[in-house]
Amino acid sequence: MTTTSSDSAATAVSVRGLRRVFPVRGRPDVVALDGIDLDVAPGEFVSLIGPSGCGKSTLMRLVADLDDPTTGTIAVFGKTPRRARLDHDFGVAFQQSALLPWRTVSRNIALPLELAKVDSGEVKRRIGELLDMVGLSQFGDHYPDQLSGGMQQRVAIARSLAERPKLLLMDEPFGALDEMTRERMQTELARIAGESGAAVILVTHSIPEAAFLSDRVVVMSPRPGRIVDVVDVGLGDQKERTEDLREASGFFEAVKRIREALHGVEGAAPKAAEQR
Amino acid sequence: MTRGRRLHPALSGVLGILVLVLLWEGYKLIGPEKGWLVGKTRVLPRASDLAMPHVSTMISRLFEPTVGASTPPLWQTVLKAAIKSLGIAGVGWAVGTIIGLTLAMLMQRFVTARSAILPWVVLSQTVPLIAIAPLVRRWGAQLHLGSLQWHDWMSVSFIASYLAFFPVAIGALRGLASPAAAHTDLMRVYGASNWQVLRSLRFPAAVPYLLPALRLGAASAVIGTVVAEVSIGLRGGIGRMIIEYAQAASADPAKPWAPIGAAVLIGLVAASVVGLLGWCLRDYQRGENNA
Numbered sequence: 279m280t281t282t283s284s285d286s287a288a289t290a291v292s293v294r295g296l297r298r299v300f301p302v303r304g305r306p307d308v309v310a311l312d313g314i315d316l317d318v319a320p321g322e323f324v325s326l327i328g329p330s331g332c333g334k335s336t337l338m339r340l341v342a343d344l345d346d347p348t349t350g351t352i353a354v355f356g357k358t359p360r361r362a363r364l365d366h367d368f369g370v371a372f373q374q375s376a377l378l379p380w381r382t383v384s385r386n387i388a389l390p391l392e393l394a395k396v397d398s399g400e401v402k403r404r405i406g407e408l409l410d411m412v413g414l415s416q417f418g419d420h421y422p423d424q425l426s427g428g429m430q431q432r433v434a435i436a437r438s439l440a441e442r443p444k445l446l447l448m449d450e451p452f453g454a455l456d457e458m459t460r461e462r463m464q465t466e467l468a469r470i471a472g473e474s475g476a477a478v479i480l481v482t483h484s485i486p487e488a489a490f491l492s493d494r495v496v497v498m499s500p501r502p503g504r505i506v507d508v509v510d511v512g513l514g515d516q517k518e519r520t521e522d523l524r525e526a527s528g529f530f531e532a533v534k535r536i537r538e539a540l541h542g543v544e545g546a547a548p549k550a551a552e553q554r
Numbered sequence: 555m556t557r558g559r560r561l562h563p564a565l566s567g568v569l570g571i572l573v574l575v576l577l578w579e580g581y582k583l584i585g586p587e588k589g590w591l592v593g594k595t596r597v598l599p600r601a602s603d604l605a606m607p608h609v610s611t612m613i614s615r616l617f618e619p620t621v622g623a624s625t626p627p628l629w630q631t632v633l634k635a636a637i638k639s640l641g642i643a644g645v646g647w648a649v650g651t652i653i654g655l656t657l658a659m660l661m662q663r664f665v666t667a668r669s670a671i672l673p674w675v676v677l678s679q680t681v682p683l684i685a686i687a688p689l690v691r692r693w694g695a696q697l698h699l700g701s702l703q704w705h706d707w708m709s710v711s712f713i714a715s716y717l718a719f720f721p722v723a724i725g726a727l728r729g730l731a732s733p734a735a736a737h738t739d740l741m742r743v744y745g746a747s748n749w750q751v752l753r754s755l756r757f758p759a760a761v762p763y764l765l766p767a768l769r770l771g772a773a774s775a776v777i778g779t780v781v782a783e784v785s786i787g788l789r790g791g792i793g794r795m796i797i798e799y800a801q802a803a804s805a806d807p808a809k810p811w812a813p814i815g816a817a818v819l820i821g822l823v824a825a826s827v828v829g830l831l832g833w834c835l836r837d838y839q840r841g842e843n844n845a
Contacts, residue, residue, distance in 0.1 A: 344739050364745045376736035379757050380838040389754065393744045423840050 288479035289353070290445050291318040291341055296350035298336055298503075308500035310336045316505065318477050325488035325495045327478045327536065333503025334481045335449050341479065342370055345440065350403065355447065366394060368445040369438030369476075372403060373453040375430040377422040383433050384409070384418040390440045408436040411470060428459040439474055446471070446478045448550065452487070463522070464490055468519035473489050485540070489532035490519060497539040507539040561772055575609050582606050612815075615808035628812055632795065636816040639779050639792040640823060642707050646714025647775035647824070651768065653715065654722025661723075662730040662756070663748070672727075679720050683778065687713055687785035710782040710791070716767025717778035718771035719731040725767025761838035765828065772824035792817050 296314035299307045299341050311333040326334040332438035339345040341352055343359035362368060369390075377386045391401045409415045412432040420429055431451055433533050438446055451467075452460045468491055471478050482488050488495045489511055497507040511532045523529050561569070574752050585601030599605060618628040624630070657675065661668040676787040690712055694704040741751045781794030792813050832839070 342743060346740060363743060366745065368743075370740065370743050372739070374734070374736045376734065378737070378742050378755070378758065379840045380761075390741045390744045393741075393746045393754065421837075421840055422675075525687055 282542075288320075288322045289317045290322065290355060291479065292353040292356075293317070293337075293341070294351045296337070296340065296352065297332070297348045298340060298345070299348045306523065311340075311347075312502035312504055314503070314505060315394070318445075318479060321477055323471055323478045323480070323491055323493045325482055325492040326498060327482055327485065327488045327495055327540065328498030328503075329500050329540075330483070331503075332498040334498055337419060337498075338447050338449050339480050342368065348517070362445075366390070366441045368447055369441065369442060369443040369450045370444070371431075371434045371438045371451045373450040375422070375434040377430055377433055377437075379422050381421075382418065383414060383420050383422070386422065386433055389441055390437060394441065404440060408439060408496065411439070411473065412466070413434045421509050421514040426459075427455055428463055431455065431463060432466070435470065439470070439476070442474070444476050446474075446476045448478065449481045449482075450483070452484075453482075460484075460487070463518060465490060472519075485522075485533055485536050486529075489529060489536055495532075495536050495539075497536065497542075500547045506542060509535050509539055511536075576826065578606065578609060582608070583663065591679070604804065604807045607811065611808045612811045616812055617804075632792075632812045632816045635790060635792045635795045635813065636820055638790050639776075639783065639817075640820050642710050642783075642791065643714050643772075643775045643824065644777040646711040646779060647718045647772050649711065650715035650718030650720075650771055650775060651722050654719040654767075655726050655773070657719070657723045658726030658730055659752070660744035661727050668727075675720065676724050677715070681780055683717070684785050686716075689783050691786050692798075706786055706788045707791075709786050710779055710788050713782035713786075714775040714778035717774035720730060721774065723768045725763045726760055729763030729767075730756045732763060733759045744811045758838050761835050763813075765835070765839075768831065769825060769828045772823060772828050776817070776821050776824050792820065 293314055293316040297309070298311040299309050301307050304450065314337060316324075316337075326337060328334055335553055336345065340347055341354060341359060343363040352359050355367055355469070356365070357365070378389065381389070387405050387408050388401050391404060396404075405418065406415075409418055412435060414429065414432060414436070417425065417429065422433070431454075435451065438448075452463050455463060462488055467478075471491075478491075480488070480491060490512050495509040495511055496505055497509060499506045509532070575640060582601050587600065587602050589596045589600040589605075590598035603611075613645055616617065616632075617627050619625045620628050620631040626710075652823055657671055661671055687709070691706060691709045694709045697704045725801070730752075737755055737759075738751070746754065779791070780793040780796070782788075783791040788794060795813040796810060799806075799813055803810050
């Protein structure tokens with residue numbers, strides 16, 4: 279469903295002809311991304327999947343204005359990524375929870391609000407809501423080192439949602455968690471994403487994770503990073519993504535299609551290397 | 555764990571002093587009166603009462619008059635000098651810490667500042683103190699800052715700060731640069747200003763690096779104060795007192811040990827102040843447990 283409409287204000291993220299080259303001293307430049315076109319609709323859940331080095335994290339960093347494209351354009355809600363960042367239009371979560379160890383759970387969640395100078399009464403109210411949302415109401419006064427990895431990541435997700443962003447950028451947020459915790463967190467994320475109504479771009483290298491959570495899965499190939507396929511998963515509304523879905527035939531079907539698309543990538547990789 | 559079996563810090567401190575006293579008295583008991591000579595080189599010190607007075611003599615000397623019958627007891631005189639030196643060292647430490655932090659912030663913020671300042675910071679510590687102390691005094695005396703008059707104690711504080719700023723600058727620079735990329739990215743996403751990044755991220759993250767640096771700075775400030783008092787010739791402090799009493803040691807061997815003990819005491823007080831600071835900032839020393 280990659281629309282080619284130029285009406286970028288109606289999309290959450292619109293990427294056109296994006297290219298990112300990293301110069302390497304003494305060696306040929308590394309083309310991390312090339313010819314990327316992508317649209318993400320408001321409220322849509324899109325996963326970026328591909329082997330390491332396919333530029334999926336680079337693409338996310340470019341959307342988040344943590345890096346600048348070599349050529350091409352990115353629009354986030356019709357604005358430049360920089361404007362969108364300064365307007366606090368999106369939240370981010372990384373593989374490392376990146377919590378500040380000297381702040382309690384509550385004060386970690388409050389950080390983006392404090393930096394945006396939201397008044398303290400509103401901050402307090404919002405912290406309560408967010409702790410409820412991620413199921414950590416009892417842990418507001420704990421410090422990050424007193425929590426398990428899964429709980430830390432939940433705090434990070436709560437923090438990314440603090441300013442009610444309409445877009446969430448997540449770079450392998452469950453990458454460091456064990457399989458059981460990971461599945462539970464995916465179910466929670468599906469619910470949270472459904473409740474908040476935010477569009478999500480999720481970088482992952484787990485096929486089941488992408489299949490379970492996404493409306494669309496963008497399959498990428500490495501060197502140079504390109505989009506090779508977009509798989510429509512469409513397993514229904516985010517709120518219907520419960521544990522039962524993991525055993526539904528539609529889920530297995532989606533896993534199969536993503537895997538086939540990824541294997542196509544591996545087949546195409548030598549060809550891509552020849553082209554360089 | 556083994557917490558229950560470990561000694562209380564205060565108890566182990568007392569035990570340490572006791573061991574020192576035992577070693578001192580033990581050597582006095584068995585050590586040769588004239589020391590131990592190999593050829594003409596003395597490898598072990600003399601154990602005579604002149605060179606190594608009994609610990610009990612040193613302590614009882616504290617409660618005898620300083621010079622004559624009408625003067626206050628020795629401990630009072632020494633304590634007064636110690637407090638004066640501690641104050642001078644404290645001013646030096648505070649000034650040095652402020653300068654060190656400012657330099658570290660500049661060096662962290664601007665790469666050019668870093669390459670311009672850092673070599674000079676390192677170089678500054680190779681200048682011998684004894685050489686610059688009289689210079690500082692002379693320059694200070696020619697200084698006219700409005701109504702401010704330069705006193706000799708300020709020269710001593712200046713030299714103390716000159717020693718103290720170095721560990722603070724280096725420690726703070728490392729600490730300010732310590733936040734992980736994920737943390738700085740996060741601050742950028744939230745559109746935090748430079749000042750907000752400094753206050754909410756870099757300073758808190760620097761605390762574990764800063765505390766050892768401050769402790770080192772405090773020790774340097776005390777040493778700098780004692781040495782500078784001697785070479786500038788400032789009266790009333792502990793440094794000058796150690797020299798004066800040592801010159802009179804042949805008549806009163808227990809006396810010079812009082813200001814030496816007081817110098818150790820100043821060092822302990824300085825270290826405890828930093829320890830207290832560390833206790834206040836204990837939340838900032840939590841380990842990050844990234845799962």
